[in-house]
Amino acid sequence: MFSATLQGRTRRDVLRLATAGAFAPSLSGWMKVLASHTAGPETKGKHKSCVLLWLDGGPSHKDTFDLKPDSKGAGEFKPIATSASGIEISEHLPKLAKLMHHGAIVRGMNTPEGAHGRAKYYAHTGYREGQGGVVYPSLGSIAASEIGRPDASVPNFVAIGGRSYGSGFLGPKHQPLLVQTPDRGVEDLKALVSEKQFEKRVGLLKEMESAFHREQKTDLVVEHKTNYDRAVKLMQSKEAKAFDLSLEPSANRSKYGSGAFSDGVLMARRLVEVGVPFVEVSLGGWDTHDNNFDRVKSLSGRLDSPAAALIEDLKDRGLLDSTLVIIMGEFGRTPHINTRGAKPGRDHFPRAWSLAMFGGGIKGGRVVGKTDKEGSEVVEGKTTAQDFLATVCELIGIDHTKKNEANGRPIQIVDKPKPFTKLLT
Amino acid sequence: MRSLRHLQFAAFALISGFVVTGASAQPPNKAKQQIRKQLMEAQKKADAQKKRDEDRKKAEQLKIELGKKETGTKPEPFTPKRIGDPVAVAAVIDREIDAKLKADSITAGERSTDAEFLRRAYLDLTGIIPTAAKARQFLDDRSPNKREKLIDELLASSNFGKHASDIWMGLLVTRTSDQRRISFDPLREWLASQFNENKPWNQIASDLIAAEGTQEKNPAVTYYLSNNTVDKMTDSVSKLFLGVSIQCAQCHDHKFEDWKQSEYWSLAQFFMRVQVGGLQQNGTPSIEEVKNPNRRRIPLPEDAKAMPVRYLRDSTPVSLPDDGAIRPTLAKWVTKPTNPYFAKAMVNRVWSQLFGTGLVNPVDDMGPNAIASHPELMKALAANFAADQFDLKNLVRAIVLSNAYQRSGKPTGGEGDDDPQRFARMAVKVMTPEQLYDSTFSLVGSAINPQARARMAANLPKGPLADPRERFVNFFLAGQEMANTTEYEVGIPQALKLMNSRQLGNPAAVRKLIGSKSGKDAIEELYLATLSRRPTEEEMKSMTAYVSSAPTAMEGYGDVLWALLNCSEYTLVR
Helix, strand or coil: CCCCCCCCCCHHHHHHHHHCCCCCCCHHHHHHHHHHHCCCCCCCCCCCEEEEEEEECCCCHHHCCCCCCCCCCCCCCCEEECCCCCCEEECCCHHHHCCHHHEEEEEEECCCCCCHHHHHHHHHHCCCCCHHHCCCCCHHHHHHHHHCCCCCCCCCEEEECCCCCCCHHHCHHHCCEEECCHHHCCCCCCCCCCHHHHHHHHHHHHHHHHHHHHHHCCHHHHHHHHHHHHHHHHHHCCHHHHHCHHHCCHHHHHHCCCCHHHHHHHHHHHHHHCCCCEEEEEEECCCCCCCHHHHHHHHHHHHHHHHHHHHHHHHHCCCCCCEEEEEECCCEECCCCECCCCCCECCEECCCEEEEEEECCCCCCEEECEECCCCCCEEECCECHHHHHHHHHHHHCCCCCCEEEECCEEEECCCCCCCCHHHCC | CHHHHHHHHHHHHHHCCCCCCCCCCCCHHHHHHHHHHHHHHHHHHHHHHHHHHHHHHHHHHHHHHHHHCCCCCCCCCCCCCCCCCHHHHHHHHHHHHHHHHHHCCCCCCCECCHHHHHHHHHHHHHCCCCCHHHHHHHHHCCCCCHHHHHHHHHHHCHHHHHHHHHHHHHHHCCCCHHHCCCCCHHHHHHHHHHHHCCCCHHHHHHHHHCCCEECCCCHHHHHHHHCCCHHHHHHHHHHHHCCCCCHHHHCCCCCCCCCCHHHHHHHHHHHCCEEEECCCCCCCCEEEECCCCCCCCCCCCHHHHCCCCCECCECCCCCCCCCCCCHHHHHHHHHCCCCCCHHHHHHHHHHHHHHCCCCCCCCCCCCCCCCCCCHHHHHHHHHHHHHCCCCHHHHHHHHHHCCCCCECCCCCCCHHHCCHHHCCCCCCEECCHHHHHHHHHHHHHHHCCHHHHHHHHHHCCCCHHHCHHHHHHHHHHCCCCCCCCCCCCCCHHHHHHHHHCCCCCCHHHHHHHHCCCCHHHHHHHHHHHHHCCCCCHHHHHHHHHHHHCCCCHHHHHHHHHHHHHHCHHHHEEC
């Protein structure tokens, strides 16, 4: 007798398949049909990657990528010319300025969330937190699920130095591998015992598993075994060496500068080289309500060297066209300066802000969108997080109109976007 | 409206030059500008008024619709009916399940071995594996009713409440960005004590639904501190206590169930007075009900606020006090013995926790179109639960005493293996992160020396993740809100942690476990401690051979323990 309530699957699927004429009497028949609907993506064309340099806290756009020297709250920084004619950025990002011909700046970002948590969630997922009772996947998890190789020995989404946002309803298989301290590599990647003893242990484990599987024959055993195989494979793989920064020639390593963020950006390059499709590296401290100029100057220095080194290294290795580098935070900062604290600051400002993109096949030296004299209103090219994420998807080969399933509901990867890819390619 | 017409005419007249603005000394352009500005402002006002009128009309229309016809299928009337004591209830469970198996000519699997039952009961009822000593004691016990005795012992253990609390914390509390500053421990502890004292489920539910006051005085308010907007409250209460998923109807009529948006917002009215306070730094977290609460951040649409208050699919008139708390009225309706949803929701949930699958699936989507695998059994169990004062320990006892629960997890080789809702054999489950932590740390935790422990504690971040158990659980949840016990869903980082983490791989642990034992005794001790069973002859041969060929016996035993902790039999609940 056929039960209309399939374990774990949904009635929506049942109705859809039933009307498609896929009605089969036995339950195992259903499972096969449903499984074929969730088959993985076909990878076509060249493999692309994305490195997201996440500036946590909301970097001031008027002091980084959208300077307004004639405005009321112009601030202390001067704009400098870049390698792209007509584009000027902050004097404290000189190395990136020399690479502007590979990049584009989006100055028309206009988003609705002004609180950190909600804004970060929205920027990472393209959805508002709590919308429709679903937990949405972040861009990294989407990339892992859409353009990642399911059999890759290194996880397809690596997040360095920050919390990042997870896979939501896409499930645990697309969760990011978190690397807290890049200098130390991946937690628990090295065995506790000698290589020889570890091999013996793995052999013993395999023996136990095969006996148990013969007796128990459940899928859960197979999945457990597969997961362990992947973990052991990672431990023994040469791709895992990407996590070992001590293997990088020191002359090259010094180009990135020192500190956790520099290490993280270097690790990102090494991961892209072994085929990881999405790496996110976090640099915190941009929430400059107080002492905006000293802090942004210092942070700009910490951003400039490694970001530039990354772009140059990718170019040298022929990877820049296939790797999109994004530099962004969750919102910008007020065009006017507050004098509440001891030193002048700027507060949250999502109504108009900027982000930068390099590589990924974009035609560099472009500006998309424009703000007014004060940098407080977007007068041309209003861009939401959805528009931006859809553009990123198109650049790295993800079909953002595809619908994934969350508790039986179809959820489009990006909701109703207006991508501006044409302006970049 | 009239003033707008006025201005339009004046503008037309002026622009067309038919009127001379006599008294004013302004040049005609300035006057035009002024009138244009006034015109635009008046238009704006008129538009806003029009929208408000439209919203009001819509709300009125919905009110009329709701009052006029019955929307959707009403649930069957529900009457509590006692079956008897847990033994009698267990007999009914078996009668219904076996009857259906027979009718479909499906063979039931064999009874579980003592070892299978021992580990399963420990994990399902108390969330932790038995010690080697307890395992040995049970396996060697010759009394015919040892399983019944074990069940009684486990239900009386304080770990029963701790385990139930772990499950309910995962259901009641959601982890979004604005609750980093409140502690969830008060709720966790309160729940554990309620379950241990076996408070009737309708009382616990009522305390949660109507919780009011400061978190310090009433830990149950933590439920609303976590679900702190009207829509979250409505979604959660209907899912957890009524067993129905109506959250889709928040924005539109449900696509394939027949929940209407109007019903959703009528139920939501019960939460319209809830005021959440003290979530900021140094605040006193609290919940109270006031006539016009301060609604942070997400204001509600006009027509949502204007809906008449209604119980779900129940046209009994709702009478609410003009001032003060209105959730107690909802709590009363939800937890009354004749409520058609309440008893069924809990019975189905408890059943699915023990069997790995509910009589209705998904567990909390028991809407009008849901079909139970065993409808008569569902009805009987729910009716008995309601008549039995919603006694949870009795419900658990009845299920665990049944033959159906005590079936082996081994495949039968027949058709029953394909459909878990036949209950022809017990489903194999995966340990939850809490079970994994508690079990594993009972084995290796004591081996960590106090200095190392202090060093670890100093390096941990502050806040909720400072607790090692909380960190471990979070890590093994791998981003999910709640553990799924029927699917293996962890990834590479979790496997790496179990294989290579210093805390779990402490060599002193194996020494502590085997004490002064050696050879076969040591191997047996390791198997009893981890898998709650003795090794088979073949396993014993293979393990002793391995240990003899190791550089030192301790190293050999260490390898065996490592393999036991990482094998799937360890993380699975058979």
